[in-house]
Amino acid sequence: MTKLLLDLSRRSAKGAEADRSAIDAAKKGSADLFILALVDEQDHHGYEIGRQIERRSGGAITFTMASLYATLYRLEERALIKGRWVEKAGQRRRRYYRITESGRAMLATQRQDWGRFIAALTEIAGVKPA
């Protein structure tokens, strides 16, 4: 996170022209947090996860199908979430994801880090939480 902050400040210092890639990088870095936070609330299947993120961010954050699943698989590989096929009556078979113990630990850490980051943005860059 510190690295990201340094990176951001360095890029900001380059010029007045805002560099979109820094924001993209921050978004990318926050993807894990969004997914972990969502499946921490409730088990979700892939499409629902993508839709929830899009809806709750007011369309600010979207995933393509491939990047969503790439992230899900990466998180699953790191044992932060766990997927399993479920067939519910009257519904098609879907793979639901739920958070694991280590996922919860990771989520807590990320929440703290991002909290500090947002505080720094507010304090230093005058960014106000929306």
Place this chain on the structure above:
Amino acid sequence: MASAFNPRDEVRRHIANSGIELPDATIDELVAYLEDLHANAIEEGASPGEARRRALKALEESAFTSLQRHAVTHPDRQRAARADLMAATSGRRSLNVMSAIRLAVRQFRQHPTFAIVTVLVLGLGTGAATTVFTVVDSVVLRPLPYAEPDRLVTLWDTNAEKGLTHDPISPVNFMDYRALPVFSDAAAWWRPGINLTETGRDPMRVNTIEVGGNVFEVLGVKPQIGAGFPAGGPMFVTNELICVISDRLWRSRFSADPSIIGKTISLNDTPYLVVGVMAPKFHFPDDVDVWQRVRWDLTQHSRAAHFMEAVARLSPGTTLEQAQSAVEALGTRLAEENPRTNKGYNARLIPLLDEELGYYRPALMVLFGAVALLLIIGVLNVATLLLTRALSREKEIAVRVALGAAPRQLITQLMAESLVLSVTGAAVGIAATLAALPLIVAFTPVDIPRLSEAAVDMRALGLCLSVVGVTTVIFGLVPALLLLRSQFTTDLKAGERGSSKGARRTYSVLVAAEVAMACALLVSSALLVRTVGSMMNTPTGVDADDVTISTVQLSPSAVGAPARGGTIETVWVPVANVHSRILDEIRAQAGIIAAGESNFLPFSVGWRNPFLIDGQPRPARQEDLPQAQMHSASEGYFAAMGATLARGRDFSEFDHKDSVAAVIVNESFAQRYLAGVDPVGQIIRTWSTNIGPLGANLKSPPNYRPIPEGLPAEIVGVVKDINNVPLGQTVEPAIYFSTRQFPFSEVFIAVRAADPSIAQTAIRNALRKVVPNVPMSATQTWGERFAAKTAEARLLMTILLFFGGLAALLAALGVYGLFSWSVALRTRELAIRLTLGAKPSSVGALVIGQSAVLVVTGLAVGLVIVRLAESALTRVIYGVSTTDATALVTASALLLAAAIIACVPPALRAMRVDPVEGLRAE
């Protein structure tokens, strides 16, 4: 057209365009996504065309290359791919039984270590079980080859006061019991020492019983040739000397000549007419070659002389219990009527089969129980192995279920795998049995009745097959159901953890059961170790491990006595002299340290006869006189056997027919009857004049008639107690006569020499010189004879120790497997504990602690099993109880230590979990 929207086709096309490959599982997920998106768009009011456009857009925006790495490396998908491949190799997705078996075989070929270990454990278990079953079946379970063998019982004297539970019966008492209506008939016998002598051939000792002429009728058997003893003929008191011989003697000595019937053979120089040859497998009561018909009246003997064995046939409809109570009632009455001879005596019936098997019946049953436990441990062990293996395939199975595999197919596959293992294991087991059985029959160090008839048959194979059936079901079905149950649960909250937890519980129960059974086995073997220890440590009163023992039986012709009707002077004085000359010849040879003879060896009970010490009040009735064992021993016997004279002197050549009668008493005698006085010089009076055809007191009047005041004898010495009762009983007071004054025709010669072979040569030379017509019996050292008394217990102990060790090893492996798996499964939990500040040592302690709880539970259950097996165990142990603390603690500690050692590696692994790696790990 919206209806033409097929997300699967679209995804496949997109994948193809990207030039990548994705596994079916990933494709399924992407398809589900697109279907959801499409359905959602329709729900939001989009036209089918618009919905399709949105879905395609989502597809187009996706760079599948980013997906490929994760999709391919994800373990879930790897397994799914393998599962797909497996299904494909069978030609179609559903597996039939044969292809399931082929697939199972292929899998085991790929992982041979697992398969070999499993098959060996199973093979060992089934092999041991089949072998022991075969032995138990032929030795214990098959009926005896007599008519209605269940009605046959043996009859023994007991005496609670003297601690006798299985004593030879007195002939007079036997005749009283025989008359009871609970018996159809009964026959009794004793075992004279008999030499078979023929002109021109070496004399040979033949195992002989002198038995009532009704014995074959009682058993319901007939000779293979000849008529046998005349049916309904006189039981005793006949001058007709007839005998029946064994098939073995007939073949080895008489070339299976059928004309032997009607010929005479010379038994101890007396001609006996052969009236029958028994069938080859007839061995009653044991290894007997000659059955002589009794020719003296059993009712005219003494009630105090306990030297006969008896078999009786229960009347039709009479139970053992009814007969036993009738016998006891009569026994009590006889004791009241004949207090001198029968005080404390009663009788006991033992089913003939139990009697013939003796120690082996309970021993084999214990062994059977032990091998069953071992087999169960083996099966449980393999079950845990397979369970772990199945759990590690949980994801593969999950994916296969997700891909639409029917539960039936999965069960078929898992059952096929367990079937392959069970059948191979059973085949190994049967092969092991076929190889081991002949070796066991040939090399068993003890003589187990009917063992030679043991052969693998359909019953044993049936047992093996049932083992295969049960193990297949346990191995295949249980893990399959366990896994499928967790897979089909629709309750997401139950989740993955739940299934692992359930499996861990199952696993723990399996391992605790293994520990319990191993505990039972180890405790049993520890009890047997204690038994053998206690047998070996029984004080014998002699120190004679290397002393050579041989028997010598002098016949009238060997001593130049008339064949029949001799007197003390013509028969017994020569017997005493010849025995003394033989001993003198032995002592004269180089390398001989001491030599002597006695009519009883240690652990044998002497003749119990009344006596009176001069100066002590004589009871009003003769029957109230005290009784003591009477033995005859020569000078040098105590020295040869390493017995210790506590006071006085040994016998000498001067204690002969014409000198004062001399006796030596044992310490028990001195303490009980001569406490506080010096026994040496005291006079003992006895009334024993002769012991049938066995021996005679040379100090008695020529007509053998007992004289009212008794025969006086001076105590010349006190010998420290030599054990004169079977193992486990208290030494009785004993009086030793000199063989020069109270000779017996048959005696045991004991020779202490620099080397047993020197002793053997000395005995052979002496016999050749003094009595060339007397055969030399097989010699053994006392150490060998004593070891033979403990051979049965030692054999059982060795086998149980082997089984116990194996069981402990398997149980330890089970514990190791459980905790290795458990630690691997809980890596993340342990990592979190470590992250949260838990010390590695406390994590290790956690694992060891959990294992200790499991093992202690197992131990507790194991001790309950021992408790349940108590009735069988008490019959094979001696000098220790089933609650023997040393045995219980040693066995438990051993098992606990093995289990703790087994969970040290997993505990160390748990302590070394890297929190970072652990959190990342699956």
